[in-house]
Amino acid sequence: MKIKTYIQLLLLFLPLVLCTACNKNNGSVKRETSIKVVTTTGIIGDLVRNIAGENVEVTSLMGTGVDPHLYKASAGDVEKLSGADIIFYNGLNLEGKITDILGQMRKSGIFTVGVAEEIDKSLLFSPEQYEGYYDPHIWFDVALWKEAAKVVMKALSLYDAQNASVYVYNTESYLRELGLLQNYIQKKIASLHPDMRVLITAHDAFNYFGKGYGFEVMGLQGISTDSEASIADIKSLSEIIAARKIPAVFVETSISPRYMRALQASVKARGFDVDMGGSLYSDSMGSRGTKEATYIGMFKSNVDTIVESLSRTIEVADSTVAGDG
Numbered sequence: 001m002k003i004k005t006y007i008q009l010l011l012l013f014l015p016l017v018l019c020t021a022c023n024k025n026n027g028s029v030k031r032e033t034s035i036k037v038v039t040t041t042g043i044i045g046d047l048v049r050n051i052a053g054e055n056v057e058v059t060s061l062m063g064t065g066v067d068p069h070l071y072k073a074s075a076g077d078v079e080k081l082s083g084a085d086i087i088f089y090n091g092l093n094l095e096g097k098i099t100d101i102l103g104q105m106r107k108s109g110i111f112t113v114g115v116a117e118e119i120d121k122s123l124l125f126s127p128e129q130y131e132g133y134y135d136p137h138i139w140f141d142v143a144l145w146k147e148a149a150k151v152v153m154k155a156l157s158l159y160d161a162q163n164a165s166v167y168v169y170n171t172e173s174y175l176r177e178l179g180l181l182q183n184y185i186q187k188k189i190a191s192l193h194p195d196m197r198v199l200i201t202a203h204d205a206f207n208y209f210g211k212g213y214g215f216e217v218m219g220l221q222g223i224s225t226d227s228e229a230s231i232a233d234i235k236s237l238s239e240i241i242a243a244r245k246i247p248a249v250f251v252e253t254s255i256s257p258r259y260m261r262a263l264q265a266s267v268k269a270r271g272f273d274v275d276m277g278g279s280l281y282s283d284s285m286g287s288r289g290t291k292e293a294t295y296i297g298m299f300k301s302n303v304d305t306i307v308e309s310l311s312r313t314i315e316v317a318d319s320t321v322a323g324d325g
């Protein structure tokens, strides 16, 4: 059974109905067949799994190390999407190459939900250089990811009303886990000197992280990896790093490190050694079976990598750069 497009409009206006009595009842009504959910990214797949429980079968199109900005759908992907009861995608142009296909799925009557697109726009960031567009990397502020969890809960509850209480219960439980993650991040970052909170990465995936946790953030490529980094981009960023003696920059697991290596070489040519601080999970989680294979795990790993790299290198910088600061 497909839910028609007009129901998607209802989603926008439906108030969040939290039934207190229902919350105490986590008994799901067993369905004869599982609800088939297809998500674009693994990060959204992880969110849906945490909220959906046993009645839902979740498939994510993009696996470990896949860059969603450049991802093109295969014939197999189109088949998976066509067979879905619900499609969850990020939106805000994150999956720029498959926007048309997602539009076709919606037109065909499949319940298709852009998780980031349903979040209150006043909470989103619109970079100066992309006027009129919003940064899609909302998962790097836990507060925004909590909003995304509520979007998923509402959509599942709308599709499968008889199990709405289960989705509400699971969401509340997951929101508590995200609260613990938030505490972990804040505590970890508090151990890093405020002057060292400068995050330089391959592309602009960490703007929400910067705003949420007090980091100055710079990316070599823009908010989409669709744009190549130019020699001028590398030159201007390397000038900043060398002048400010920023100790480390970071590669990303879903992006080729070649531009960051070029940046590192360019900084060296200016007489300063910048460390490659480690790999961050930006638009893709870690491999199955690793602790980075969940949203919470990848976020903790990123924060550990950032704080440990910047803390370690400040000690080296203090002992080798005379008269610094």
Ligand SMILES: [Zn+2]
Pocket (backbone or CB within 6 Å): 069, 137, 203, 204, 205, 223, 224, 225, 282, 283
């Ligand atoms: Zn990205």
